[in-house]
Amino acid sequence: MAELNLVEAVNAALAYELAHDACVVLLGEDIGVNGGVFRATLGLQARFGAERVLDTPLAETAIAGAAIGMAAEGLKPVAEIQFTGFIYPALDQIVNHASRLRHRTRGRLTCPMVLRSPYGAGIHAPEHHSESPEALFAHVPGLRMVIPSSPSRAYGLLLAAIRDPDPVIFFEPTRLYRLFRQEVDDNGAALPLDACFVVREGGDMTFVSWGAMLRETLDAADILAGEGVTADVIDVATLKPLDMATILESVAKTGRCVIVHEAARSGGFGAEIAAGLVEHGLSSLLAPVQRVTGYDVVVPLARLEYQYLPSVERILAAARAALEFK
């Protein structure tokens, strides 16, 4: 067992699968010699060759589309989009093709590809480097949308994503890449892609979150615990298809739910969870479901980005409102 940070865990999962499955290839901008701008692919080209760890010209549409062609021909491509702000040119290929290839050919051609991308704000990066568009992908039938929130979940979920027979969008929170380390057993064990993770159990309320925001959410839960209030904390991890059952079960117990995500609120994926609660869990709700999210604004440049990001204070305020609601 090694102590890995999140980006090292990504690297370990990629290396494991490259070593164990000859069909796996990586492609993307600067992922080869340079090892990726975040070093997620460090050393992989040297180890597995430039034909399997492939530097591409600068063209996101072709990266995504070529991955679809590779996948249909039996490879298992893992494509990297350098930052999620540059993923939009890939969207057409993902929505109109990757998500549909199995369906439209009745399974004759399939698309076992992964599209990885560092995402989220909080590292004082330049413009267009702080986006959280997971809701766009979580709305597209035929995709899986996966977001790890820790090194060990990054390792296990990425392995699962590569092995999955269908296309998986895999967002890696840049803010967590080097924030902390965790024991990760590099044993090739995958995690399930159809389950939320209950990362803490409590009885008084339910927190639901994913990605980097799980940190602030857990901090808030800690503070509440110090006040004698215990919370379930759920890491959604796989947004699509969503394991709503686990969330409903928790809220059936607690009656109070706060959803925390970094993306803009309106039409964010938190809305889907809140909608699921009011559709299937209304009678157990003791308080309005609160969403603590990024505001419905463009993610500001560095000097205001932490005014945009949900803070522990905002989460606590929402939690208290939920707890105090009669």
Place this chain on the structure above:
Amino acid sequence: MAELNLVEAVNAALAYELAHDACVVLLGEDIGVNGGVFRATLGLQARFGAERVLDTPLAETAIAGAAIGMAAEGLKPVAEIQFTGFIYPALDQIVNHASRLRHRTRGRLTCPMVLRSPYGAGIHAPEHHSESPEALFAHVPGLRMVIPSSPSRAYGLLLAAIRDPDPVIFFEPTRLYRLFRQEVDDNGAALPLDACFVVREGGDMTFVSWGAMLRETLDAADILAGEGVTADVIDVATLKPLDMATILESVAKTGRCVIVHEAARSGGFGAEIAAGLVEHGLSSLLAPVQRVTGYDVVVPLARLEYQYLPSVERILAAARAALEFK
């Protein structure tokens, strides 16, 4: 006053604004000589010249991006994407630029453009011609997302969209283009872009819908009315920014709400409305909020598309469940 169908109303609004504002230009594939594949721009090139009604090469990224440049330089471009299934290559320009130009330049440069696109299923069109991706745009800060559901609202909302100083995505339900006619006064009067329309009033429940699905929703309301159950029917019209106040007001009165949309359910815009209800209207809810939507699948080709689309039966079943809930 003339009896216009929806596509004629679109044409009338475009003609009105071309005639009254020299800054307005139209651009898109086949919109000139051919008058658009749905004839939405019929006769406009002949009347206003090929420099203002501009046939473009086949390139959606450049169409959207060029519109941004035109808008920043003081024109008011109205760009057409031939079908919404082909809008994804334009998304990068819309998300990364159109929606942000004002914000990132502190108002120095602005983007008063409209992106029109025929959308939705139900006309037995070929593959990729039946999409409803409004939720993607409704999640993007800085945009307006507008969908008319009748000729008169198409006319007034499109005028408002062209006059709006910010970028507006305007989806026109193809299924309604020629389905019915309505008196439309071609007087240049715009409708508000920040309000839902209560198209029918009742006391027992609330229907919320938009676009073509408003038809089935009204049919369902009719049937219920025949049974003595009266409903508010709300045409959302402008999904972003959302006039949640009108919806909350209605549900405060009725306590029961059914949301109907054509797009896939998961992460669809109905989720945002349901979330708004459970956040701000929980105490008035007498029943779970129901969503009647397209399934979370690829819109099927013609032979199954009406199995996919919400039917009056499905809406009625949801309404009855809401009404009977104790």
Place this chain on the structure above:
Amino acid sequence: MDRPMNADTDSQNVGSRFLSPAGQVLQRLPAFAQDPAALAPLYRAMVLTRAFDTRAMALQRTGKLGTFASSLGQEAIGVGVASAMLFNDVLLPYYRDHGAQLLRGVTMVEILLYWGGDERGNDFSAARRDFPLCVPIASQVCHALGVAYAMKLRRERRVAVCLLGDGATSKGDFYESMNMAGAWRVPLLLLINNNQWAISAPRSAQSAARTLAQKALAAGFEGIQVDGNDVIAVRAAVQNALDTLRGGGGPALIEAMTYRLGDHTTADDATRYRAAEEVSRQWQFEPIARLRNYLVNTGAWGKERDEHLQRECAEQIDRAVDAYLATPPPAPAAMFDHLYAALPAALAPQRDSALRFASPEDKRDG
């Protein structure tokens, strides 16, 4: 710099050509075409394609088929391309390429099912690795790049053949993939069906490039033009390109000059934007009469054989149409059952709902 004119397929500027519009031999024929009798299968395939087109249009007009894109006048392209490919190669067609598909072994029933609104039409019983028809313009070029890369990585001698229209050459997907293919030197043939129109946009409005072939220069390789109404020229150029690709040569691009004699699709009315004279003039150059004239001149073909062929095609098409019309609609559950390898738990209730509300009638209020 001159604005390009919509090329007249009569002009000298149609690239490599073996048969004149009247069917005269213009230069030494390639090996495969030395024996006129050996050309009969190509002729047959073009005739079948046109007969199929005609029937499909009739089905559409009578409400028995959805929107359909005929390949009228462009039959030499699909036939020229597919006849030069090997079984194990991969075809990535666009929506006007059922001619090529037929030669690849896709059945008429499958093609009709697809245009009739049934995804089962894409589950080809043969040609299992070929891609289905592609509607989003030029998006298939990216897939072709990936397919070709996979072939190269595995050191196979297979090739990917991607078809696209003249309008498609304006799109970023085409260019990005062509550029990457050039940088990676993958076994990819791009074949442009330059039928002079993209719906109502004439070739001249699509790009100021003198030729579409020269667009390959932007990706570092050469493109060539061929007379796309001369099936011998198309096949020869494709065969030549595929030989080079199998030998490890980089990508290739062929611009086949032809003309869309029909409407864009059954949903289009081309009289709105182009002159009837232009179309009737172009009828002189169409590929089927051209090859027939040659074959008849050489004595390898005659009226009787032609009538027999027409009957044969009609019968084959009859059988396919019957089978198509007899195919019941897909079960509603099919919407769910092919989306993922296994149905996610989250979708099960929706699938149940679809079955509960499944309506037997096909509502068409649109």
Place this chain on the structure above:
Amino acid sequence: MDRPMNADTDSQNVGSRFLSPAGQVLQRLPAFAQDPAALAPLYRAMVLTRAFDTRAMALQRTGKLGTFASSLGQEAIGVGVASAMLFNDVLLPYYRDHGAQLLRGVTMVEILLYWGGDERGNDFSAARRDFPLCVPIASQVCHALGVAYAMKLRRERRVAVCLLGDGATSKGDFYESMNMAGAWRVPLLLLINNNQWAISAPRSAQSAARTLAQKALAAGFEGIQVDGNDVIAVRAAVQNALDTLRGGGGPALIEAMTYRLGDHTTADDATRYRAAEEVSRQWQFEPIARLRNYLVNTGAWGKERDEHLQRECAEQIDRAVDAYLATPPPAPAAMFDHLYAALPAALAPQRDSALRFASPEDKRDG
């Protein structure tokens, strides 16, 4: 076909050039450069750009600026371009173009604010119609097309000038816009800063095209190469192109051959992917020493003037840095107040929340 090599900016293949790397005159100088003294402003602008770059890097290293993209070695491009433009033209830069911006009247404080994470840096006090720096590669080319179209529609004699990198030429946005610009014959100049690298991707891996200039052929016009380390050559080519554009000529493309002497940005470490020798060799060709040598040879410049200029630049930069560092952060409400022309009612509660939870400290746990 040969794979292109990463061009050595020493070689003969850098296109049009007036000064040798050593500052020798190679051909008759253009009119604007006849009087050496008239070149001093160009020299000054390049020196200022480099001094500004150096200071910005230092600010970044000490945590007072965000990620920054230096233009080290490429100063002749921004200066050559901007000095040939008229005030009313529109510049559409990418992120490495503060050199051009400075000449356009964008202030150093504004540039620092932008890279320091403050949108107010894009609210240029001068150059009000110029676009801000553009980060999504090649996306600005589409805007430039639209800007140029607006100029053409209004029968103005203005032009749009769009800068982009060698990597950007692989992207669909570049190609789609270039193609449309060719079809529409708009007054657009595309200027490629070919600094041989796109982060770690060398020019040779980016495209098999022998030159990037030839990519314009795909859009129906001609591209030219110039020595991008020779400010006279850049300015002459740009001036020439702009004259043509103002006269109604179609779009133009210039590939300026140069070299990125520094890291891609402050977040990059170029030693990971390129040899130190390559970089030190390229230092011989950089634009500032070249012009200085020429000016010194002609007697128009000397050591004292140079020292004076350095001091002058340092003082100007000092003042800008002070003003930048003294600028308080934007108010949290700014997130909301510039999004739409008027704040939508739906956003008012969120704005209130932002004000309520506004935290004075700048948390950086990342």
